Amino acid sequence: MREISLDRLRTLVAIADRGSFADAARALHLAPPTVSLHIAELEERIGAPLLSRKRGHVRPSAIGEVLVERARRLLADAEQALADIQRQVQGLEGRVRIGASTGAIAHLLPQALEVLRQHHPAIDIQVAVLTSRETLTGLVDGTLDVGLVALPQPPVAGLVITPWRRDPVMAFVPAHWQCPARVTPAWLAGQPLILNDATTRLSQLSAEWFATGGHQPVPRIELNYNDAIKSLVAAGYGAALLPHEATAPLPDKRVVMRPLRPALWRRLGIAHRAGHIERSTQHVLDVLRDLRMA
Template identity: 75%
Template sequence: MRELNLDRLRTLVAIADLGSFAAAARTLNLAPPTVSLHISELEARIGAPLLLRQRSQVRPSGIGATLVARARQLLAAADQALEEVQRQVQGLAGRVRLGASTGAIAYLLPQVLERLGQQHPGIDVQVRILTSQETLAQLVEGTLDIGLVALPQAPVGGLTVKPWRRDPVMAFLPAAWQVPRVVTPAWLAAQPLILNAPETRLSRLTTEWFASGGEHPLPRIELNFNDAIKSLVAAGYGATLLPHEAGAQGRAVPPDPRIVMRPLRPALWRPLGIAHRAGPPEPATRHVLEALWELKQLSARS
């Protein structure tokens, strides 16, 4: 069964509005025989007359009036769809799916999203909390557009991964403790610890840091939610190692008065990269990428 053609429906609506085949032909920039053909094809498709032809005016039949009402809805929906798509083509609107860790979402993305909202309010960024491996897998599947991932990563076919920023890993300690000015593996290994879950890149980084001092401590608990870890530190449950995502301000301000932060010796850094599919991104995705790189530039200048 043939589907209804939008051009034919547009012709029918024009005749109903203007009351004349000739007026519809002029308005639609069609030849009069083409207008007649459109109506003939529609009537053949429906199997009933759609227009009542009188001497001075053409009016819809009862069936024609029903089709005209539905045709207006279909044409309006089609016009709206074209307008929305055109806005996406122009980069004025669109949906961008982004995956990142909880730390990046809590402390880095808000700065990016604020600037993006000011410059491109029509872009909807949908954020998912994922590990780096989950992010890369979903980029390959096409269910994500951008990912913030821990570095280094092995090359993945079809993806581009570029370094974005490098944040210092700091010791987060209960303020009630007597703590040194600089934290070493030996000192921290002797304290009760709250560390990231083993499947995270940060867990591997901290394990290597402890091992550099010959230490292999067992944590009291392992989590993959940095804000929960900080809450436990603030409650005095233990110490942790976390990146300090200072953003564009670059200030090492403790996140809670019950927590003190100390630098590490040897120093430890958590590098992050931006991953996306290879090739030119869609306009909305390009704007989000530009906002992410802009944050990097602001951080470098601060």
């Protein structure tokens, strides 16, 4: 069954509004024979006359009036759809799906979301709490648009992964403990520990840091939620190794931070698909990159 094109419906509405084939042709910038052809095709498709001519004036027939009313709605919906899409193309609206770890979501991502709310309030940001591996898989599958991932990562076909920021990993220690000014693997390995679980890049970094001193400590508990780890440190349950962003709030007074010797860094990257980037996604990338040195 042949579909009815919007162009034919637009011609019918123009004739109904102007009462003349000639006036409709001028308004639509069409040749009069083209207007007549549009109506003939519509009437053939419908199987009934859509217009009647009386005293030189053209009016819709009863069936034509019904189609004109429906056509107005269809044309308005089509125009609105195009306008909505155009706003997305321009980056004024859109949806951006971000994958990130709990650590990035806790203190880094909220800063970007606040800037986006102020400057691009119509962009809908959806955030998923994922490991770096899950985030990269989501980008490849097309279920995510932007990812904040731990570095280093092996190259992934179709993705661009660029360094974003580097934050020092610090020892978070209960304040009532006596600890050195700089914490070494040997000292920390002898304390009760609260570490990130083995699925995280930070866990691997911590294990490598302890290994520089020949240690493989077994933690009292493993978590993947940095704020929960800090709460346990504040309660005196153990010490932890966690990244510290310059803009993050100071820890609980029951917790002290100490630098590590040797130093340890948590590196993060921004990942997205290669090729064309939608304007709304580009806005998110631009805001995140502005936080590079924050």
